[in-house]
Amino acid sequence: MAAICLCLAIHEPYYLRRYTIFDIAENSLYEDDDRSCNMAMHNAQTCYLPTNEILYHLIQRYKGNFRLALSISDSALDLFEQYTPEVIDSVRALAETGCVEFISESGPHSLACLYSREEFIHQVQEHNRRIRRTFGRVPSTFRNSELLYGNDLAQTIAQLGFSTVLTEGSPQLLGWRSANFVYAASVAPQLHLLLRNADLSTDISQRFSQKSWDRWPLTADTFASWCENIGEQADTINLFLDFHVFGLRNTADSGIFSFLEALPEQILQKKHLDFLTPKQVVKKFPVRDSLAVAEYQSWNDEGCDLKGWLGNEMQKDAIKELYRLALRARSLGDEDILRDFERLQTSDYFHYMSTRWFSESQPDRPNPYASPYDAYISYMNIVADLGERLTKCEETKKQKTRASRSRNASPAQSNMQERTTQTGKTADPIAPKTTKKTARTRAASKVHASKRTVKKASS
Amino acid sequence: MQILMLGWEFPPHISGGLGTACFGMTQALAQKGAKVIFVLPRTSSAGEPGFLKLRSASGTKINYDAAQRMQMAGESVWQDNIRYMPIMSPLTPYLTPEAYTRAIRELSKSTRFSETTLVSHGAFTYQLKGGYGPGLMEEVSRYSRLASAIALEEKFDVIHVHDWMTYPAGLLAKALTGKPLVCHIHATEYDRSGENINTQVAAIERAGLLGADRVVAVSRLTRDVVVQRYGVPREKVTVVYNAVTRPEIEHHYVIPPRLRHEKRVLFLGRVTYQKGPEYFMEAARLVLQKVQHVRFYMAGSGDMLPGLIRRASQLRIGRRFHFAGFLRGEEVNRMFALSDLYVMPSVSEPFGITPLEAMLYDVPVLLSRQSGVSEVLHHALKADFWDTRDMADKICAVLQHPALAMEIVQNCREEMKTIRWENAAEQLLSIYESLTGGN
Numbered sequence: 001m002a003a004i005c006l007c008l009a010i011h012e013p014y015y016l017r018r019y020t021i022f023d024i025a026e027n028s029l030y031e032d033d034d035r036s037c038n039m040a041m042h043n044a045q046t047c048y049l050p051t052n053e054i055l056y057h058l059i060q061r062y063k064g065n066f067r068l069a070l071s072i073s074d075s076a077l078d079l080f081e082q083y084t085p086e087v088i089d090s091v092r093a094l095a096e097t098g099c100v101e102f103i104s105e106s107g108p109h110s111l112a113c114l115y116s117r118e119e120f121i122h123q124v125q126e127h128n129r130r131i132r133r134t135f136g137r138v139p140s141t142f143r144n145s146e147l148l149y150g151n152d153l154a155q156t157i158a159q160l161g162f163s164t165v166l167t168e169g170s171p172q173l174l175g176w177r178s179a180n181f182v183y184a185a186s187v188a189p190q191l192h193l194l195l196r197n198a199d200l201s202t203d204i205s206q207r208f209s210q211k212s213w214d215r216w217p218l219t220a221d222t223f224a225s226w227c228e229n230i231g232e233q234a235d236t237i238n239l240f241l242d243f244h245v246f247g248l249r250n251t252a253d254s255g256i257f258s259f260l261e262a263l264p265e266q267i268l269q270k271k272h273l274d275f276l277t278p279k280q281v282v283k284k285f286p287v288r289d290s291l292a293v294a295e296y297q298s299w300n301d302e303g304c305d306l307k308g309w310l311g312n313e314m315q316k317d318a319i320k321e322l323y324r325l326a327l328r329a330r331s332l333g334d335e336d337i338l339r340d341f342e343r344l345q346t347s348d349y350f351h352y353m354s355t356r357w358f359s360e361s362q363p364d365r366p367n368p369y370a371s372p373y374d375a376y377i378s379y380m381n382i383v384a385d386l387g388e389r390l391t392k393c394e395e396t397k398k399q400k401t402r403a404s405r406s407r408n409a410s411p412a413q414s415n416m417q418e419r420t421t422q423t424g425k426t427a428d429p430i431a432p433k434t435t436k437k438t439a440r441t442r443a444a445s446k447v448h449a450s451k452r453t454v455k456k457a458s459s
Numbered sequence: 460m461q462i463l464m465l466g467w468e469f470p471p472h473i474s475g476g477l478g479t480a481c482f483g484m485t486q487a488l489a490q491k492g493a494k495v496i497f498v499l500p501r502t503s504s505a506g507e508p509g510f511l512k513l514r515s516a517s518g519t520k521i522n523y524d525a526a527q528r529m530q531m532a533g534e535s536v537w538q539d540n541i542r543y544m545p546i547m548s549p550l551t552p553y554l555t556p557e558a559y560t561r562a563i564r565e566l567s568k569s570t571r572f573s574e575t576t577l578v579s580h581g582a583f584t585y586q587l588k589g590g591y592g593p594g595l596m597e598e599v600s601r602y603s604r605l606a607s608a609i610a611l612e613e614k615f616d617v618i619h620v621h622d623w624m625t626y627p628a629g630l631l632a633k634a635l636t637g638k639p640l641v642c643h644i645h646a647t648e649y650d651r652s653g654e655n656i657n658t659q660v661a662a663i664e665r666a667g668l669l670g671a672d673r674v675v676a677v678s679r680l681t682r683d684v685v686v687q688r689y690g691v692p693r694e695k696v697t698v699v700y701n702a703v704t705r706p707e708i709e710h711h712y713v714i715p716p717r718l719r720h721e722k723r724v725l726f727l728g729r730v731t732y733q734k735g736p737e738y739f740m741e742a743a744r745l746v747l748q749k750v751q752h753v754r755f756y757m758a759g760s761g762d763m764l765p766g767l768i769r770r771a772s773q774l775r776i777g778r779r780f781h782f783a784g785f786l787r788g789e790e791v792n793r794m795f796a797l798s799d800l801y802v803m804p805s806v807s808e809p810f811g812i813t814p815l816e817a818m819l820y821d822v823p824v825l826l827s828r829q830s831g832v833s834e835v836l837h838h839a840l841k842a843d844f845w846d847t848r849d850m851a852d853k854i855c856a857v858l859q860h861p862a863l864a865m866e867i868v869q870n871c872r873e874e875m876k877t878i879r880w881e882n883a884a885e886q887l888l889s890i891y892e893s894l895t896g897g898n
Contacts, residue, residue: 018849020851314860373838376863381856
């Protein structure tokens with residue numbers, strides 16, 4: 001008996017404006033709202049809404065026998081909430097069937113794990129909270145942006161309370177082994193590893209629409225029989241797909257929707273095949289071996305490495321420049337700055353700077369810039385502006401504390417002083433639970449303080 | 460394969476990119492085993508390269524018989540294609556109205572500028588000056604007869620002509636010998652003059668391009684101009700990109716210590732409308748608002764220079780904006796080597812070899828999108844010439860982020876390996892072969 005473990009990743013980036021050096025300190029509008037809106041609407045219409053409808057009906061039809069797992073990035077959630085809330089509703093409908101497992105990820109679809117562990121932990125915890133708030137589910141499985149994973153990360157993920165992590169079944173990792181079993185992380189034995197079946201996943205994600213492929217056109221029947229063959233010597237067949245596969249990378253006229261509709265029936269017809277979510281897979285099948293992932297790997301098509309995001313000097317320079325601001329942004333705790341800081345971590349922005357990628361961009365995830373150099377220039381200007389804003393905010397904050405300190409002489413202010421010290425304490429990046437509250441407290445104290453100054457001025 | 464190539468410039472007699480291009484092209488063709496006879500208006504004894512036969516049109520004997528045949532062939536060629544009036548005119552391809560009046564005055568001083576010399580037995584010849592001086596039209600007309608006389612003497616399979624000055628000669632030689640004609644277009648009249656074109660030059664261009672068996676354009680941009688403006692059928696036009704030859708001896712230039720903390724941005728080219736120097740100055744003004752420790756250099760001369768010098772002083776950027784004048788040979792290399800960024804803001808540039816030369820010195824380049832070379836250079840910064848803010852933003856970025864400059868230079872170095880005259884020569888040879896039927 002083998003499981004088909006279908007995991008779909010939903011991610012949409014905000015599109016950034018062409019932000020020039022002349023915009024710095026003049027305006028801090030980084031996002032191209034029109035473009036982001038258009039893409040969100042377009043993708044909702046051609047991909048998310050029709051696919052979710054099909055998935056919903058499949059779940060209804062097979063009464064618990066068809067299951068899948070979903071992950072949604074924060075930027076995608078933001079975009080949908082802002083422009084097409086019906087997508088959120090459709091995902092919520094899926095959640096209510098009880099046949100969908102929600103997988104956690106680093107909120108803004110970031111590469112934070114490589115540059116700031118505190119930032120990473122914070123993002124994952126925040127994202128978990130958001131998933132619970134929005135869909136009422138607590139994730140126990142984790143997938144990093146771009147399926148990024150390495151030994152280095154195993155302990156952290158385990159400590160965050162996850163029992164399973166998804167990553168790529170890359171050839172250099174597997175060697176003679178098969179991706180179709182449950183593995184454990186060598187450095188954190190309690191953490192299960194599920195590896196993507198690269199062949200079968202790419203059959204759907206890349207080759208499905210390729211007319212030059214010798215197996216084209218792929219039918220659900222054929223695909224199920226391949227799964228059956230593999231299933232004889234496998235515990236789980238992990239199909240990890242970008243959600244764009246349905247309707248965007250493979251357009252509607254490629255027949256992808258009828259493929260999806262027919263797949264469960266064909267799979268369930270086979271005696272030894274079943275749909276399970278990651279949580280069920282690790283519960284059902286034993287750990288066969290432990291795996292050490294010495295170097296970080298991703299689901300990049302070429303080489304499964306990080307070169308697509310951090311392959312050249314521009315990419316490294318840009319990401320270092322951004323994370324240099326991490327501590328300051330977190331300790332300042334200004335909500336606007338934090339939101340921009342988080343959004344700027346989206347891995348897509350670094351992908352746009354890849355000189356390797358340049359000639360072959362995925363049409364469903366277009367590079368909005370004419371060249372990787374333009375992407376870098378724009379991004380660096382934005383980060384420079386963010387830095388300027390931070391400095392300015394820090395200065396005003398300093399002035400305020402100085403002002404409150406000088407007022408400290410009068411006993412009436414003691415209450416207020418207490419509040420500020422509290423704020424200072426809770427602005428620790430590893431204690432995110434209180435950030436929201438502190439922000440509110442600070443807002444209140446701000447109002448308080450401004451009233452005071454007005455009073456003082458008038459007196 | 461024997462090729463009769465008619466050109467107007469060849470090193471060391473150059474005034475622009477045309478000569479450089481012809482040199483690289485013929486050298487690569489010779490390496491591929493083609494024999495090239497290159498006809499120039501006039502040659503000096505010095506510096507003839509070994510790989511081709513260089514012939515001077517000036518002073519070639521035209522005997523009576525040839526003159527008769529030319530008359531016959533020429534009449535039909537001219538009547539079919541060009542309404543051509545052989546008048547004395549100080550026209551040059553890069554002339555503005557003011558310069559024109561000056562040239563007219565000079566012309567009237569020297570009454571006769573090229574002599575017809577009678578040689579024995581009814582044969583005669585002309586002396587040509589070469590270059591783009593006053594009386595260019597007259598020279599073009601005489602060149603066509605002299606070059607055709609050479610065509611009657613030499614043995615070859617294809618006629619290959621470069622730019623409009625040699626098109627009449629090419630048409631005449633084709634009519635006389637019946638050999639296929641390839642017209643290479645390096646720049647059109649519309650590139651040189653915008654909308655204020657010289658109709659005579661445009662008429663010659665049209666005639667040559669329509670009369671040719673095959674047209675070779677230096678970029679897709681130029682192909683589109685040729686197709687749209689002159690109505691040449693698209694399938695007749697092939698794009699063959701120019702390239703650059705890596706100089707064998709590489710000098711190392713040391714940046715003077717007093718300048719090391721500063722960055723240098725270079726404009727190098729004719730200071731004329733076509734090259735967009737005023738956009739460079741505007742971008743410089745914007746950059747200087749944001750970045751200190753940067754100097755701008757404008758190297759070259761042209762009719763817009765005096766106006767731009769005035770403008771620089773009005774903008775109060777003269778302290779950081781320098782005019783280097785017209786540079787030659789060694790000075791050009793030195794200028795490139797000392798620069799941190801080369802900017803080519805051309806309004807219309809059919810190809811533009813200078814960015815490739817800058818890249819030989821590992822200088823990152825910023826190109827206008829309205830240039831042919833931007834079609835082959837993927838790893839260069841690009842901006843629309845009118846978008847000076849964008850241009851300034853990119854200049855600032857290169858100056859401020861070493862990672863960017865490094866990445867561009869590294870990738871360009873890789874890319875340069877594929878931009879070679881050998882590739883161009885191969886394309887040309889296959890064009891010749893398709894025209895001659897493969898012999």
